[in-house]
Amino acid sequence: EAEVAQSPRYKITEKSQAVAFWCDPISGHATLYWYRQILGQGPELLVQFQDESVVDDSQLPKDRFSAERLKGVDSTLKIQPAELGDSAMYLCASSLTAGGTYEQYFGPGTRLTVT
Amino acid sequence: TQLLEQSPQFLSIQEGENLTVYCNSSSVFSSLQWYRQEPGEGPVLLVTVVTGGEVKKLKRLTFQFGDARKDSSLHITAAQPGDTGLYLCAGAAAGNKLTFGGGTRVLVKP
Numbered sequence: 036e037a038e039v040a041q042s043p044r045y046k047i048t049e050k051s052q053a054v055a056f057w058c059d060p061i062s063g064h065a066t067l068y069w070y071r072q073i074l075g076q077g078p079e080l081l082v083q084f085q086d087e088s089v090v091d092d093s094q095l096p097k098d099r100f101s102a103e104r105l106k107g108v109d110s111t112l113k114i115q116p117a118e119l120g121d122s123a124m125y126l127c128a129s130s131l132t133a134g135g136t137y138e139q140y141f142g143p144g145t146r147l148t149v150t
Numbered sequence: 151t152q153l154l155e156q157s158p159q160f161l162s163i164q165e166g167e168n169l170t171v172y173c174n175s176s177s178v179f180s181s182l183q184w185y186r187q188e189p190g191e192g193p194v195l196l197v198t199v200v201t202g203g204e205v206k207k208l209k210r211l212t213f214q215f216g217d218a219r220k221d222s223s224l225h226i227t228a229a230q231p232g233d234t235g236l237y238l239c240a241g242a243a244a245g246n247k248l249t250f251g252g253g254t255r256v257l258v259k260p
Contacts, residue, residue, distance in 0.1 A: 078193070141194070143190075
């Protein structure tokens with residue numbers, strides 16, 4: 036069964052350092068999402084890609100966060116510099132198309148701890 | 151801004167009991183999805199409901215979409231410890247964007 040891959044699964048970094056997360060969506064899925072989830076809460080959308088283009092990054096803190104999906108397949112989310120408040124689970128999801136029932140499939144996430 | 155409110159936030163029950171989780175909004179959604187998430191893992195899609203009034207069953211889980219497509223419920227019959235987890239509802243709007251509720255943490259004790 037096809038799955039969304041993410042790495043690393045866990046990351047510990049010191050504040051002010053740079054950190055990057057990688058996501059490989061389900062093959063053929065044109066839409067890719069990055070979410071941030073604080074413990075015990077629902078995921079919040081950071082950025083949405085349609086192929087290689089950003090279609091929604093309204094909630095992305097652009098002073099320190101950046102995301103790219105250069106070839107419209109895998110994607111990288113970067114934080115520089117990391118702050119204590121960035122400690123959270125970072126989830127990647129993908130969906131087949133921009134229409135339909137919008138079913139999104141999630142990867143296992145990257146748990147980030149900033150010390 | 152579309153908001154989804156889930157209730158209760160936390161539910162602790164004994165194995166064999168029934169439970170219901172609610173998901174409410176003042177907004178209309180084109181579809182609504184339910185996910186279950188275990189600690190340290192990503193959410194896993196359980197079901198998608200599309201039509202107002204729709205009822206879907208997945209073994210001991212029953213999902214209902216409100217007639218006006220603004221609310222939904224998840225009912226678990228004879229809960230088992232394996233049902234423990236964070237249950238999330240998510241409503242779909244234009245642009246393939248999902249709005250998630252805050253989640254309901256369910257603990258089923260043996």
